[in-house]
Ligand SMILES: Nc1ncnc2c1ncn2[C@@H]1O[C@H](COP(=O)(O)OP(=O)(O)OP(=O)(O)O)[C@@H](O)[C@H]1O
């Protein structure tokens with residue numbers, strides 16, 4: 056058997072994947088890219104219009120709001136999940152009692168869908184029945200928890216729900232990192248008399264950087280593609296205050312029947328992901 | 344930097360039902376370089392971490408200087424410690440690693456600067472201060488780890504197998520450096536290793552441990568020349584001591600009767616003369632290959648030869664039992680078919696049935 | 702007798718303020734994660750009158766399963782009033798093959814990429830890496846066209862195919878990272894012993910893959926179960942999974958919203974993934990620690 060022939064089963068095993076990558080991913084990408092340069096509406100056409108779709112896209116209020124929102128959401132959501140997730144992982148790593156129970160609780164919401172999360176938090180934010188009403192009922196009558204009904208705050212309600220849902224996953228990944236730290240590092244810091252909290256701030260994050268990076272990449276992918284949560288919780292409202300790019304694409308596809316706009320917006324999303332996620336990740340891997 | 348004594352008083356350590364340190368007493372004088380030597384798993388690291396305060400004792404007390412530190416935090420024990428895995432902070436430069444502890448303790452900038460500069464000079468790290476650990480060799484990393492302990496200017500230094508991750512050449516180098524460091528600083532040093540060469544070259548006194556117990560403590564010479572029991576005799580020395588089972592007869596003259604040979608014991612310094620079953624220990628290097636006629640003589644055929652570079656190990660027989668003989672390779676004895684040798688009874692060791700030195 | 706002030710033996714343990722603060726933080730965090738679930742359960746057991754007048758956090762005075770029954774059997778999604786019940790079966794029909802195919806194929810791919818560096822393997826790997834990042838929105842319209850052309854649009858095989866395709870890159874990456882940490886000697890030894898592609902996979906690799914298989918299965922299953930976007934577009938009327946039914950029920954009510962029914966429906970759709978986590982969360986965590994995410 057020639058070496059080439061011996062490796063044939065590997066190629067055969069991978070054929071479905073290769074087929075999928077080439078046909079679906081490759082074809083889909085090219086098709087979307089091409090369509091974004093045409094004047095396609097309900098049906099795709101080949102009427103080349105240059106960058107007109109992109110010009111319209113960036114002139115659109117909805118798209119501008121969507122871009123600002125996804126940036127704001129992304130920063131707060133990723134930052135919040137990482138910070139809270141790290142704090143929880145550290146807390147779980149202190150040899151506490153009931154560690155399994157606490158970990159299960161923190162990880163529980165990660166098993167839910169964004170649809171479920173959205174419905175629950177919409178209910179909690181409901182001004183007439185939700186937390187606001189309950190707290191007022193207890194006597195604090197000026198208490199406000201109506202973020203979903205106000206344009207300036209609705210996006211923060213989404214962030215809160217997102218953090219509730221996604222923190223657990225980040226926590227588990229970082230906990231795995233903490234468990235891998237050399238015990239001698241802890242001994243050394245104890246001899247030096249450095250308080251544990253300072254070690255957790257100054258020393259440990261750098262040591263579990265790969266885990267933090269993994270968590271950050273997963274979270275940023277979630278943030279950029281965020282769609283279900285918005286649809287269920289706010290539907291993009293009040294007004295257009297919680298529009299996001301993924302929803303813009305979907306609306307253009309299925310409600311406005313504007314293929315040109317949808318594909319242009321999708322292409323921009325793809326570019327943004329390549330720049331924001333792919334590039335640092337590739338650099339990180341190279342550095343290793 | 345004031346050297347402090349360390350005293351371990353009736354200390355026990357147990358993990359659940361397993362006694363890892365069994366009621367141990369150990370007195371270490373100020374400025375002494377003491378080496379804890381023993382096979383893997385005998386409790387050396389445990390003892391060290393108990394002295395450092397990284398682990399609680401189950402019973403007993405630890406004193407450092409004239410203070411009972413049994414319940415004190417590691418940082419309050421006036422110690423510095425160096426770990427086998429270096430445990431350097433990977434994202435900090437050498438300077439950062441050396442100064443981190445002091446900075447966190449809120450020491451004045453000038454003091455930090457002065458101590459870091461001094462430690463770096465002592466350890467020849469001055470030109471590496473702005474590198475990160477990743478960009479250092481193993482020996483340099485270990486020097487940084489030592490430097491991190493040094494800047495604390497502690498009264499006692501603890502080392503847990505600091506050289507075992509290094510290659511042979513670097514190990515020799517750092518050994519010499521540690522010895523120089525001890526001379527210059529004059530601090531107490533407690534050094535854990537399972538490498539007897541390290542122990543014999545570095546120590547003022549060696550404590551040989553087995554199963555959570557100190558089997559003998561003494562100067563390297565004492566440990567080598569007059570092992571207190573059969574365990575220590577077998578543990579120290581490489582290639583290992585020859586052992587012959589037999590018995591000691593005291594009347595009319597002290598003699599050892601082994602399998603197929605008899606050795607008069609004139610000149611052997613008995614600690615506790617006792618007749619009966621015994622084991623004779625003879626180091627391969629103490630076989631007298633140029634008999635002068637002053638000591639009992641034996642003859643053997645040489646059955647095999649193991650070259651070890653500068654020296655050669657010859658295998659023959661003493662009576663019916665195998666005997667290894669260590670000779671200088673240049674003697675040319677490795678070519679000889681047979682050998683006549685003498686045994687100086689002053690150089691042998693005798694152990695009673697309980698394994699204790701006779 | 703040593704005096705009481707003389708330190709001797711183990712250090713006496715006391716609950717330090719830091720330790721207390723730690724437990725307070727843990728308890729507060731637990732409350733943050735549990736409260737929404739508690740509210741869901743409590744609300745689903747209340748009649749509407751009690752929801753209107755009572756406190757959100759109060760336990761129902763007379764817990765009733767009426768809302769659950771309605772959510773399961775008679776709640777309306779648009780014109781159809783069959784509740785969530787058809788969705789349960791559909792979700793299983795989608796999620797089980799949608800787990801098995803990507804995990805099995807992903808394991809094979811990861812193995813082939815790690816050990817059988819055939820020509821172009823690096824190229825395939827890079828393409829997979831990139832495709833995990835591409836937003837699904839990019840593909841939706843071309844996919845609809847392709848699926849329609851293949852006669853699979855709106856069918857069960859169609860939605861399973863979609864799930865398999867789009868999660869395959871991720872499972873492949875998981876397995877590749879895992880196998881990259883397996884010592885090359887292990888593979889070489891199997892080769893010397895005469896193992897081929899399939900036999901080494903079956904007898905050497907599969908037995909050591911338990912941690913990563915657990916991680917992949919849990920991720921895939923909950924991911925497929927929780928998917929909304931694909932289900933909404935590609936599953937078709939007949940095969941709507943629970944997430945899609947749930948959104949229809951919640952958004953299609955006219956007049957006063959029946960919050961108790963909504964919450965019951967939500968819990969119904971969350972029950973299976975929750976059960977999966979409770980049953981296997983421990984192994985999931987261990988699997989992640991054992992190297993699923995290294996490299
Ligand atoms: N956390 C622990 N729980 C239970 N037993 C332990 C624990 N740590 C150490 N031991 C046991 O205590 C004994 C002594 O361990 P120790 O680490 O002190 O050995 P050592 O002499 O330093 O060995 P080495 O040369 O391998 O470092 C060993 O038998 C070990 O198995």
Ligand SMILES: [Mg+2]
Nearest residue numbers: 387388389503
């Ligand atoms: Mg040790």
